[in-house]
Amino acid sequence: MDNLNLSKFCIRLGDHCLIMAHRQSELCSNGPFLEEDIAQINLGLDLLGQAEALLIYGAKLEGGSRTADDIAFRRPEREFYNFMLTEQPNTDFAFVIVRQYIMSLYLLKTYQVLAKVEDETLSGIALKALKELTYHERHFSMWLKRLGDGTEESHERAQTAINELWMFVGELYEEDEIDLMAQKAFYAPTGIEMKAFLMEHITARFTESTLTTPKDIYMTTGSKKGIHTEYLGYLLTEMQYLQRAYPDAKW
Amino acid sequence: MIDLSPKEKVYQLLAEVPDPEIPVVNIIEMGMIRDVEIHYDGVEVFLCPTYSGCPAMDMIDSMVKEKLAENGFVNTVVTLVYKPAWTTDWMNDETKEKLRVFGIAPPVGKASSKKGMLNEEDVACPQCKSTNTEIKSMFGSTACKSLYTCTDCLEPFDYFKCI
Numbered sequence: 525m526d527n528l529n530l531s532k533f534c535i536r537l538g539d540h541c542l543i544m545a546h547r548q549s550e551l552c553s554n555g556p557f558l559e560e561d562i563a564q565i566n567l568g569l570d571l572l573g574q575a576e577a578l579l580i581y582g583a584k585l586e587g588g589s590r591t592a593d594d595i596a597f598r599r600p601e602r603e604f605y606n607f608m609l610t611e612q613p614n615t616d617f618a619f620v621i622v623r624q625y626i627m628s629l630y631l632l633k634t635y636q637v638l639a640k641v642e643d644e645t646l647s648g649i650a651l652k653a654l655k656e657l658t659y660h661e662r663h664f665s666m667w668l669k670r671l672g673d674g675t676e677e678s679h680e681r682a683q684t685a686i687n688e689l690w691m692f693v694g695e696l697y698e699e700d701e702i703d704l705m706a707q708k709a710f711y712a713p714t715g716i717e718m719k720a721f722l723m724e725h726i727t728a729r730f731t732e733s734t735l736t737t738p739k740d741i742y743m744t745t746g747s748k749k750g751i752h753t754e755y756l757g758y759l760l761t762e763m764q765y766l767q768r769a770y771p772d773a774k775w
Numbered sequence: 776m777i778d779l780s781p782k783e784k785v786y787q788l789l790a791e792v793p794d795p796e797i798p799v800v801n802i803i804e805m806g807m808i809r810d811v812e813i814h815y816d817g818v819e820v821f822l823c824p825t826y827s828g829c830p831a832m833d834m835i836d837s838m839v840k841e842k843l844a845e846n847g848f849v850n851t852v853v854t855l856v857y858k859p860a861w862t863t864d865w866m867n868d869e870t871k872e873k874l875r876v877f878g879i880a881p882p883v884g885k886a887s888s889k890k891g892m893l894n895e896e897d898v899a900c901p902q903c904k905s906t907n908t909e910i911k912s913m914f915g916s917t918a919c920k921s922l923y924t925c926t927d928c929l930e931p932f933d934y935f936k937c938i
Binding site for chain 1: 828856860916
């Protein structure tokens with residue numbers, strides 16, 4: 525895998541983390557109670573750190589003049605490659621939990637593979653992130669159980685979140701030419717492997733939480749080509765505001 | 776007085792840089808300094824971040840450069856190293872005791888064990904040492920800590936997670 529394609533691979537993974545981190549940061553002071561508010565932003569901070577490390581490495585591999593900050597704050601939405609699932613809004617606390625839970629599984633599986641690659645930078649980032657994701661997956665699966673197996677209302681709202689977000693899960697096991705190169709270069713999970721991993725864990729957890737896994741439905745596609753739901757534009761408007769209003773502003 | 780090599784001198788100075796979040800321990804005790812190299816044009820310090828998103832990283836970076844510059848080591852470069860991943864296993868007993876005295880329960884067990892990693896060990900209250908404690912929140916004042924309460928002396932306290 526040449527540097528330019530590896531760079532695309534890193535930036536894409538960094539984009540998932542960055543957008544997830546931003547969604548979690550929106551919960552700051554808006555969490556259901558103080559401890560959970562703190563938990564959400566702590567987890568978001570982990571993801572922001574992973575995004576930063578991945579974008580710095582992506583920028584370096586590109587070999588051009590773009591920095592990680594340029595990549596994060598100066599791209600329009602058509603140049604972002606995060607999954608549509610990651611950008612879905614915090615409609616309800618259950619949406620946060622379902623979205624982050626499924627993405628935690630995706631990242632866990634991805635980092636497990638990356639932790640073993642020969643590339644020292646990439647395996648270093650993954651090894652560190654893997655420890656963090658262990659906590660994330662645990663946090664969100666505990667919440668799923670609490671919501672699903674809680675009151676009638678919490679159950680209903682968790683099920684609604686699952687039903688509404690399900691169409692975005694298909695993208696997590698899609699493959700394009702970058703994925704195929706990564707599979708060849710360092711045994712990145714194939715679409716089939718990723719799907720099997722996700723479905724095994726999701727189904728077991730949903731069943732335990734008295735929630736129903738949706739049947740095969742229409743799945744959206746497009747984020748690997750920069751196509752997104754309307755929500756990403758609004759998210760970027762806020763996230764990139766400072767650099768757009770005051771280009772080159774430094775902390 | 777024994778003459779120190781430049782590398783030893785740098786280590787001695789780094790031992791004077793406190794962890795910005797936990798001022799009773801320094802960055803060497805925290806296991807964050809992985810190596811120091813003396814180049815002809817400056818010093819390179821290899822720093823291992825505790826968490827990917829640790830907000831203290833930039834602060835530590837500037838504290839290291841400032842401390843070394845004050846003592847004649849200009850042109851310091853701080854290079855982040857991720858591998859091997861930072862672990863609380865690198866803290867020695869003395870460091871753990873410093874944390875306890877400061878009011879933070881030190882990590883219990885080994886990060887390599889699942890029990891330690893997932894906060895399933897008994898955590899002793901840093902005040903009265905009772906192990907009748909309960910977890911209030913997996914996440915505390917910083918990413919590296921959880922919030923506990925002692926059911927004997929009723930004191931709430933931070934626990935440094937095993938990672």
